[in-house]
Amino acid sequence: MFADTPAPPYYAVTFTSKHSENLDGYAGELEHILAIATRQPGYLGIETARGDDGLGITIVYYDSLEAIDGWRNNADHMEVKKKGRETWYDGYRLRIARVEKDSSFNR
Amino acid sequence: MFADTPAPPYYAVTFTSKHSENLDGYAGELEHILAIATRQPGYLGIETARGDDGLGITIVYYDSLEAIDGWRNNADHMEVKKKGRETWYDGYRLRIARVEKDSSFNR
Numbered sequence: 042m043f044a045d046t047p048a049p050p051y052y053a054v055t056f057t058s059k060h061s062e063n064l065d066g067y068a069g070e071l072e073h074i075l076a077i078a079t080r081q082p083g084y085l086g087i088e089t090a091r092g093d094d095g096l097g098i099t100i101v102y103y104d105s106l107e108a109i110d111g112w113r114n115n116a117d118h119m120e121v122k123k124k125g126r127e128t129w130y131d132g133y134r135l136r137i138a139r140v141e142k143d144s145s146f147n148r
Numbered sequence: 149m150f151a152d153t154p155a156p157p158y159y160a161v162t163f164t165s166k167h168s169e170n171l172d173g174y175a176g177e178l179e180h181i182l183a184i185a186t187r188q189p190g191y192l193g194i195e196t197a198r199g200d201d202g203l204g205i206t207i208v209y210y211d212s213l214e215a216i217d218g219w220r221n222n223a224d225h226m227e228v229k230k231k232g233r234e235t236w237y238d239g240y241r242l243r244i245a246r247v248e249k250d251s252s253f254n255r
Contacts, residue, residue, distance in 0.1 A: 042203065043164060043241050053162065053245050055207060057150060057195045061255070088164045088241070090197040090205045096149065098197045098205040100162060132254040134150050134195070138160050138245035147239040148168070 044086025044102050049140045051085055052103045054112075058125075058133035060095040067129045074121045081115075083108025095131075102140075109137055151193025151209050156247045158192055159210045161219075165232075165240035167202040174236045181228045188222075190215025202238075209247075216244060 079087065083104040091097030103109050112118060125133075186194065190211040198204030210216050219225060232240075 042166070043239065046241075046243075049243075053160075053243065055160065055162065057197075057207070059149070088203070088205060090164075090199045090203050092197045092199065096195070096197050098195060098207065100164070100205065126253055126255075130253065130255070132150065132252070134153075134250065134252045136153075136156075136160065136247045136250040138247040140243045140245040143241065143243040145239070145241045146233055146237065148233075148237070 042088075043145075044088050044100070046085050046102050046140070046143065047104075049143055051140050052106060052109060053138045053140050054101045054103065054109055055136045055138065056099045056101075056133060058097050058099075059131045060091075060097070061129055061131045063128050065128065066124070070121050070124065074118060077115055077117055078112055081108055081112045083111070106137070149195075150252075151195050151207070153192050153209050153247070153250065154211075156250055158247050159213060159216055160245045160247050161208045161210065161216055162243045162245065163206045163208075163240060165204050165206075166238045167198075167204070168236055168238045170235050172235065173231070177228050177231060181225060184222055184224055185219055188215055188219045190218070213244070 078101055085102035085104055087101045089099040185208055192209035192211055194208045196206040
């Protein structure tokens with residue numbers, strides 16, 4: 042669902058990915074890697090969506106660039122990233138961005 | 149699909165939204181509003197995904213905050229935003245972020 046982020050500034054890691062046709066082992070590793078992402082100190086929240094066309098967007102929020110570096114340099118993360126390139130993804134785009142403004146609406 | 153953005157820095161507008169059960173008129177207005185977004189000077193690209201649970205993420209990339217302000221202040225945009233709050237969305241989060249680093253993979 043929505044990430045309950047604090048007032049800006051904070052950081053967003055956006056990951057846009059296209060699944061390949063081979064998702065062997067994906068579900069288990071996804072759970073593992075998301076557990077690492079969310080346990081990382083500085084983690085603020087996550088939002089994710091994937092459509093029927095195989096294109097997915099996940100945004101993970103952190104309080105600092107240091108927190109993001111901790112996540113990127115995690116050994117398990119690097120291992121899963123390798124598998125992702127070899128097997129699960131036809132392509133992806135990763136972006137690290139500083140959130141400067143935000144707004145929200147709830148019915 | 150993926151947005152072919154230039155080297156950072158550039159800006160991302162992330163829009164995470166939860167559909168309501170009433171999407172009357174949504175498809176036509178979405179097309180209209182996306183046409184405005186993509187014609188805005190400074191537009192760099194768009195990525196979008198919506199899952200079966202009704203949660204969607206759209207990221208629109210622009211070259212500057214000025215370009216984003218142009219889009220936010222567009223009269224048609226403001227009108228559609230009102231309809232979105234009244235009808236199509238149970239909630240949303242909008243964030244404006246400065247992309248500082250990126251990387252990509254293509255098989």
